Amino acid sequence: MKLEIITNQNPKPKPDETKLGFGTRFTDHMFNMDYTPDLKWHNPRIEPYGPFTMDPATMVLHYGQGIFEGMKAYRTESGSIQLFRPRDNFKRLNYSARKLCIPDIDVEFALGALKELLRVEKDWVPSAPGTSLYIRPTIIATDPFLGVRASNTYRFFIILSPVGAYYSEGFNPVKIMVTRDHVRAVRGGVGDTKTMGNYAASLLAGQEAHDAGYTQVLWLDGVEQKYVEEVGAMNIFFVVNNALITPALSGSILPGITRDSAIRLAKSWDMPVSEQKISIDEVIAHHNSGLLTEIFGSGTAAVISPVGELKYGDQILKIGDGTVGPIAQKFFDAIMDIQYSRVEDTMGWVEPAV
Numbered sequence: 001m002k003l004e005i006i007t008n009q010n011p012k013p014k015p016d017e018t019k020l021g022f023g024t025r026f027t028d029h030m031f032n033m034d035y036t037p038d039l040k041w042h043n044p045r046i047e048p049y050g051p052f053t054m055d056p057a058t059m060v061l062h063y064g065q066g067i068f069e070g071m072k073a074y075r076t077e078s079g080s081i082q083l084f085r086p087r088d089n090f091k092r093l094n095y096s097a098r099k100l101c102i103p104d105i106d107v108e109f110a111l112g113a114l115k116e117l118l119r120v121e122k123d124w125v126p127s128a129p130g131t132s133l134y135i136r137p138t139i140i141a142t143d144p145f146l147g148v149r150a151s152n153t154y155r156f157f158i159i160l161s162p163v164g165a166y167y168s169e170g171f172n173p174v175k176i177m178v179t180r181d182h183v184r185a186v187r188g189g190v191g192d193t194k195t196m197g198n199y200a201a202s203l204l205a206g207q208e209a210h211d212a213g214y215t216q217v218l219w220l221d222g223v224e225q226k227y228v229e230e231v232g233a234m235n236i237f238f239v240v241n242n243a244l245i246t247p248a249l250s251g252s253i254l255p256g257i258t259r260d261s262a263i264r265l266a267k268s269w270d271m272p273v274s275e276q277k278i279s280i281d282e283v284i285a286h287h288n289s290g291l292l293t294e295i296f297g298s299g300t301a302a303v304i305s306p307v308g309e310l311k312y313g314d315q316i317l318k319i320g321d322g323t324v325g326p327i328a329q330k331f332f333d334a335i336m337d338i339q340y341s342r343v344e345d346t347m348g349w350v351e352p353a354v
């Protein structure tokens with residue numbers, strides 16, 4: 001398939017790299033490709049970034065048949081641009097696609113198209129410390145139809161957004177509230193996919209946590225509300241007796257690429273790591289016995305996010321001494337050092353983009 005490139009004749013001024021937030025600025029071009037039952041995926045093109053015109057009956061607007069990914073391009077100290085495990089993101093997009101009755105994309109074609117888009121937009125990849133170019137591949141159902149069924153037509157697009165250092169004021173532990181009133185996902189559902197409704201379903205609990213003075217929500221399983229699943233839109237790790245524990249992928253947890261990277265790094269360091277069910281009662285017991293020394297979240301946006309306080313009903317658990325724990329710091333440094341090529345990539349995770 002030939003990738004057509006239509007250049008934007010009105011490029012925008014680049015933002016101030018020291019003032020980048022998250023997801024507010026977008027580059028000059030986007031990738032688009034369409035699916036119809038007869039032509040399959042076709043008409044791949046890079047064209048000026050701009051709004052879509054949609055029929056108000058477009059299916060994604062009504063039934064949420066849409067999926068996305070989140071990944072980043074990093075500028076190294078030598079000025080080159082690279083990706084971190086990009087095939088894993090496109091494979092996860094295909095996993096989400098299968099569960100949402102959306103046709104798969106060809107991983108190598110999508111990666112090639114992304115690299116071409118990054119070549120066109122290379123000057124948008126920021127170089128200030130901790131900054132990157134966030135990449136949002138998305139597929140939406142486009143039939144204008146109000147019956148409930150899988151759409152016949154789809155749009156696959158990729159947009160890019162320069163983003164700031166996640167921790168502009170330093171990397172400090174956050175306060176988390178365990179929600180007992182809401183669940184994010186259930187086994188057999190779509191919690192292990194990146195589909196839009198999961199995020200819509202998480203908003204009210206997030207808002208309640210904010211209103212109570214907490215940064216994020218800790219989600220328990222959707223059946224018994226007993227076992228820990230995720231924290232906000234991140235996977236979660238506990239350090240108990242110097243060993244790492246993370247909830248096993250149960251079907252309702254998103255299989256995070258940062259999570260997998262942390263597990264593989266831990267194994268390479270001979271740090272004990274266990275993927276298992278862990279209940280909130282066990283977490284409290286480990287805290288009370290003094291064995292629980294750290295909790296942190298993992299995800300593409302923040303890499304590692306240490307937890308300093310956990311609220312569960314009336315109980316407030318202070319985790320560690322209010323500063324970033326040594327194990328959270330070790331993962332944060334190790335993963336970022338690989339992403340920005342400050343160390344040799346012995347895992348084979350980075351890939352030149354341009």
Ligand SMILES: Cc1ncc(COP(=O)(O)O)c(C=O)c1O
Nearest residue numbers: 233234235254256257258299300
């Ligand atoms: C619900 C949820 N859990 C976990 C993650 C972390 O996944 P990753 O490490 O691949 O970014 C994300 C972010 O993508 C997410 O949205």
